[in-house]
Amino acid sequence: MQMHNSAGYEHSRFKQLVAEAWILFRIQLSNIREQWALIFILASLFPFTTLMFLKFFTVNPTDEIMIRIITGNMLFALIIMGLNAMAQDIAWQKHQGHFTYYASLPIAKVNFVIANLIRGALMSFPSFFILMFIGQWIYDIKFHYSFALLPVMLLSIMSVVGFGVLLGFWSPNMQLTNMLVQALMMIVGFMTPVMVEMSQLPAVLQAFSYLLPTTYAAEALRELLTVGWTSSVATNTLILFVFTVVSYLLILKKIHWRMES
Amino acid sequence: MKRVFEIKNVTKTYKKGKVTANENISFSIMQGEILGLLGPNGAGKSTLIKQIVAHVQPSEGKILYNGTDVSTQSRLVSREVAYYAQEPASLTSLKVNEALYFTARLRGMKKSAAKEQTNQLLEKLGLQESGNKQLKRLSGGQKRLAGIGTTLIGAAAVLIFDEPTNELDPKKRRLVWDLIQERNREGATIILVTHNILEAEQVVDRVAVINHGKLLAIDSVSTLKNRVDQRLKADITLATPQPPAMEALQSWGQLVPLTEHRCRLLIEKDRAAELLTFLNEAQAEGIHSYAISPPSLEDVYFHIDKDPEEAEEEEKLYANA
Numbered sequence: 001m002q003m004h005n006s007a008g009y010e011h012s013r014f015k016q017l018v019a020e021a022w023i024l025f026r027i028q029l030s031n032i033r034e035q036w037a038l039i040f041i042l043a044s045l046f047p048f049t050t051l052m053f054l055k056f057f058t059v060n061p062t063d064e065i066m067i068r069i070i071t072g073n074m075l076f077a078l079i080i081m082g083l084n085a086m087a088q089d090i091a092w093q094k095h096q097g098h099f100t101y102y103a104s105l106p107i108a109k110v111n112f113v114i115a116n117l118i119r120g121a122l123m124s125f126p127s128f129f130i131l132m133f134i135g136q137w138i139y140d141i142k143f144h145y146s147f148a149l150l151p152v153m154l155l156s157i158m159s160v161v162g163f164g165v166l167l168g169f170w171s172p173n174m175q176l177t178n179m180l181v182q183a184l185m186m187i188v189g190f191m192t193p194v195m196v197e198m199s200q201l202p203a204v205l206q207a208f209s210y211l212l213p214t215t216y217a218a219e220a221l222r223e224l225l226t227v228g229w230t231s232s233v234a235t236n237t238l239i240l241f242v243f244t245v246v247s248y249l250l251i252l253k254k255i256h257w258r259m260e261s
Numbered sequence: 262m263k264r265v266f267e268i269k270n271v272t273k274t275y276k277k278g279k280v281t282a283n284e285n286i287s288f289s290i291m292q293g294e295i296l297g298l299l300g301p302n303g304a305g306k307s308t309l310i311k312q313i314v315a316h317v318q319p320s321e322g323k324i325l326y327n328g329t330d331v332s333t334q335s336r337l338v339s340r341e342v343a344y345y346a347q348e349p350a351s352l353t354s355l356k357v358n359e360a361l362y363f364t365a366r367l368r369g370m371k372k373s374a375a376k377e378q379t380n381q382l383l384e385k386l387g388l389q390e391s392g393n394k395q396l397k398r399l400s401g402g403q404k405r406l407a408g409i410g411t412t413l414i415g416a417a418a419v420l421i422f423d424e425p426t427n428e429l430d431p432k433k434r435r436l437v438w439d440l441i442q443e444r445n446r447e448g449a450t451i452i453l454v455t456h457n458i459l460e461a462e463q464v465v466d467r468v469a470v471i472n473h474g475k476l477l478a479i480d481s482v483s484t485l486k487n488r489v490d491q492r493l494k495a496d497i498t499l500a501t502p503q504p505p506a507m508e509a510l511q512s513w514g515q516l517v518p519l520t521e522h523r524c525r526l527l528i529e530k531d532r533a534a535e536l537l538t539f540l541n542e543a544q545a546e547g548i549h550s551y552a553i554s555p556p557s558l559e560d561v562y563f564h565i566d567k568d569p570e571e572a573e574e575e576e577k578l579y580a581n582a
Contacts, residue, residue: 008374008416016369023366030354098351101411103316105367106340258315258335 020107024115032119043080044127047073051131054195055138063141064197070135071222072195074128075156079188079214081124082117082157083164084181089116090168091177103257113165113251121157128153132225143225148233152220155240159213162247169255194218213243265419265450266290266313270322273308273474278320282308283474285322290419295441295451297465299458299562305474306454310421313452314344340369343417345409345425353397357388357407360396361414368415375414382410385440401428409437413444420444423454438464462558470565478565486556489564493533495526495540497551504547513539522549530555 010016032039051073058065093099102112136143164181171177188194192209193201195218201209209215220236227233267289273282283305290296298306311317313324315335324331331338352360361382365375383389386406396404405428412420422441426434442464445451455461461468462482469479478485492514499507499522507524510516513536514528528536533553540551 008371008378009369010371019366023363026359027351027355027363030356030359033354093351096350097346100316100344100346101351104314104339104342104344104346105364106336106369107367258339 017108017111021111021114024107024111025118028115028119032123036123039123040126043085043123044077044130046080047076047127047131048134050076050189051135051138061139066135066139066141067222067226068195068197070131070139070141071225072189072218073135074131075194075214075218075221076189077124077127077131078153078156078217079160079185080127081120082160083167083188084185085120085123086116086161086164087167087171087177087181088174089120090165091171091174094169094171095174099257109255109257110248110251113161116165117157117161120161121154124157125153144228146224146228148224148229148237152217152224152233152237152240155237155244156213156217156221159217159240159243159247162244162250165247165251165255169257188212188214213240216240216243262291262293264289264325265292265327267325267328268309268313268322269324271309271312271319271324272321273305273312273317274320281474283312283471286471286474286476287322288469288476288479290450290452291467292450293445293448294466295445295453295464297461297468298452298454298471299456299461299468299558300471301456301566304472306471307423308474309471310344310423310452310454314338314342314421341417342419342421343368343412343415344421344423345412346423352408352411353404354395356393356395357399357410358383358392360407361410364411365414368417370415378414382414385436386410387436402430402433405429406433406437409440413440417449419450419452421452421454424456425453426455426457426460434460458559458562459557468558468561470562472566478561482558482561485558485561485565489556489560490527491530491556492527493530493553493555495528495536495551495553497524497526497540498522498549499524500547500549506543506546506548509539509543 010019051069054069058069061069132143135141163184167177167181167184190196191201191205192212192215194214198206198209198215216236216239220233220240223230223233223236269287271286272284274280275282286309298309300306308317312319313331315324315331315338318332326334326338326342329337355363358379361379362375365378366372370378383392386409388403388406388410391399391403391407396407399407405425409422409425412422420441425437425441429437438460441451441453453461453465465482467479467481468485470477478488496519497510502521510524510526513532514526517525517527519525526536537553540548
């Protein structure tokens, strides 16, 4: 073995960044290689039960209500991964001492987050599609399919991931983090226009909703699946992109795993 | 010798200054040396190490790595300094060969070099047969060896090990020390955090003793040994309690009973040869066995770590003896 700067090292920063992201993703996958089926089922359970509950609860719902219920629950599957699971996973890794290992390596923090995010996306996308197909079937609705669904899905997850990561890194203990993300899920799910019409909410919640990316994600998803790509979908996608950039900046500037003060 | 790390008046406090983890610590770590950080549990060793590897920001003072402040260059430190932090928690789901290979790749090694080193290390660590097992399925000792492997892999200029030989059997401990010394011979600077003084003595060039967050002493092992009682220790096992030779032993120096069948004799260095002859002759008169040893690093540690009043008492006793 030789000392640093020897020939066995990658010299291209770009190649190293790609290799780093790939290896971190493989480490994340290895963490779930024995429980992936269970995680997938549990991630689908909450939106699925909500979907079923609303089917039993609503009598003769209008098409508008049915579409809101289905797309709202599809979005739930994404938010669960981007916000809930991301915060809990990162908090768990923090409290298990995983950061000591990662912080000791010359890796970019954003690559660690991307690796977690891709793992989360892989686990949530099947739920998203299953809910879409089940929802159409039980409510007898026809959706409009488009390739634009993919960027909208990705931006929906990525726009909330910064908050998930922030909560995970901040986590003083697992219990508090779990309670906080559950409460946030309830607020985002039931007190913003994810499953209900904006006009049905009180003024204060309407104002609050404009600050959340999920409002725009729900709007974009609903219109994309019912009408297709429109200027309104484009505007909402652009807003989600801005939230994603803000998420990225939050991660970059506010989260430190080296130099804990 | 070049200074790799310069620790300058480093203090770390928590809870608005109510809890002090370490206080005004200053020393340098030289290139190519093996430095041992000794101290009891909770002494502040691990906090200091976390400050050195730029995981924890000092409240006061600064740490320079090759002249650069680590607080502004934490990425540089992580590139050139490999740190083993007791338990490889983040790797437990990985197979042993994955843990080594992935770590090598994350340290920036190319695929082929990473694979080659992974195979070399698996062989050196005696983990070839466990290569495809997940770390969580290994014994505590094997898991620790794999964790140490992740620190050894790559070509870091400085390697830091926090209690590397905990949970290891004597054979594996020897293996770890050999591998650490091998990396040191190749040019790496080594920092060892341990409370296993007897083992550290065999390996380190210099020792820093830390307790209550303060640096109590730092010097070479031989220089530190000069600070303690220079008498030799003869640890004697008696065949029977109070054998005939016991009375004669008392005339050789200070005799300290340890148990019914064991005692310790402290004698001046120049009388060692004479004592050996006596003990050999006296064996038939009730001395079962004996071992003579010079002051050890453990003696130094206990001497330095004593509270000042106790140390003064001991020095008086030594002066009068």
